Amino acid sequence: MIRMIGVDFGTSYTDAAAIENGKIKKTFSIPSAEASENFLRKIAFYSPGRKIALAGGLRKAKAAKFFGKFGLKTQSAGEIEAIAAGARFLSGEKKFLCANVGTGTPFVFVDGIKAEHLGGTGLGGGTLAGLGKLLLNAPAEEINGLALRGRENLDFTVFDALGGSIGTIPASATASNFGKAAEAKKLSREDVAFSLECMIAESIGVMASLAASSKKCDKIVFTGRVPAKSRLFKLKAAETVKMYGKKAFFPANAEYCTAIGAALSV
Numbered sequence: 001m002i003r004m005i006g007v008d009f010g011t012s013y014t015d016a017a018a019i020e021n022g023k024i025k026k027t028f029s030i031p032s033a034e035a036s037e038n039f040l041r042k043i044a045f046y047s048p049g050r051k052i053a054l055a056g057g058l059r060k061a062k063a064a065k066f067f068g069k070f071g072l073k074t075q076s077a078g079e080i081e082a083i084a085a086g087a088r089f090l091s092g093e094k095k096f097l098c099a100n101v102g103t104g105t106p107f108v109f110v111d112g113i114k115a116e117h118l119g120g121t122g123l124g125g126g127t128l129a130g131l132g133k134l135l136l137n138a139p140a141e142e143i144n145g146l147a148l149r150g151r152e153n154l155d156f157t158v159f160d161a162l163g164g165s166i167g168t169i170p171a172s173a174t175a176s177n178f179g180k181a182a183e184a185k186k187l188s189r190e191d192v193a194f195s196l197e198c199m200i201a202e203s204i205g206v207m208a209s210l211a212a213s214s215k216k217c218d219k220i221v222f223t224g225r226v227p228a229k230s231r232l233f234k235l236k237a238a239e240t241v242k243m244y245g246k247k248a249f250f251p252a253n254a255e256y257c258t259a260i261g262a263a264l265s266v
Helices: 037-045 060-068 079-091 125-136 140-148 158-162 189-213 225-229 231-243 254-265
Strands: 003-009 013-020 023-031 052-056 074-076 095-100 105-111 114-121 174-176 219-223 247-249
Touching: 003 060, 003 254, 013 254, 023 037, 023 254, 037 060, 052 060, 052 079, 052 254, 060 074, 079 095, 079 105, 079 114, 079 219, 079 254, 095 189, 095 254, 105 189, 114 189, 125 140, 125 189, 125 225, 140 189, 140 225, 140 231, 158 174, 174 189, 189 219, 189 231, 219 225, 219 231, 219 254, 225 231, 225 254, 231 247
Parallel strands: 003 052, 052 074, 095 219, 219 247
Antiparallel strands: 003 013, 013 023, 095 105, 105 114
16 A cells, blocks of 8 residues: 655645545645644544655644654655646646646646646635625635625626627626626625626636646646635636636546645655
8 A cells, every 4th residue: 555645734724635546545624724733643643654745835844843753754845746746636637737726826837747837826715715804704615605696796797898799708708807896786795705706716717728828728727725615616717718718627626736746746
């Protein structure tokens, strides 16, 4: 039995995945603000005599010392390499752009074993959580549910602006996120949540499509917690990249992409 544990110390969540013989055996996840030594101890007890690969933020050094108390060896995994390896494993694709929607969203072009960081955006799960708190005083999980019951009453469509399509962009596409909000007489929580998720999904979809085009790539793999948990994000991201001639992939276990990739890339 070959067992490797990958841990991703993300800004919002800390995730871990155990890989055995090329399969996901067990996963762990907790908000990073709650990632105490008890959480790390669970991972350590699951990893007797095995190596642990660490990706993510500044807490890696402290975690390495903690795991060392249990006789466990740790190894640092590069963030971009981990994202690429995890996305390859989850999607089964060989050439694609990965939009890893974490707190923010890096874009990683993958071609076989090669991985190239093409930049990214500050839009992501952190945006959803932050603006959700400011606008609705609600956590991201609640916003996902509200958004599914909302409508595009606060957004200007291309049809609203031009009376029809423009170029390859259909009339139903968004011309301005929240463009109608200033004049709206009533703001429902559901419509605010809908427009918020659409703004994030569509913006990431546009940027991911342009990044993919720079590499003559037509496949975009979305990973991270937001694509894994939000049906509306999936719908709007897929619609957006399709306008640019791209195909969207949303693999299972997408929230564990970087943790899985850490385990596979060292």
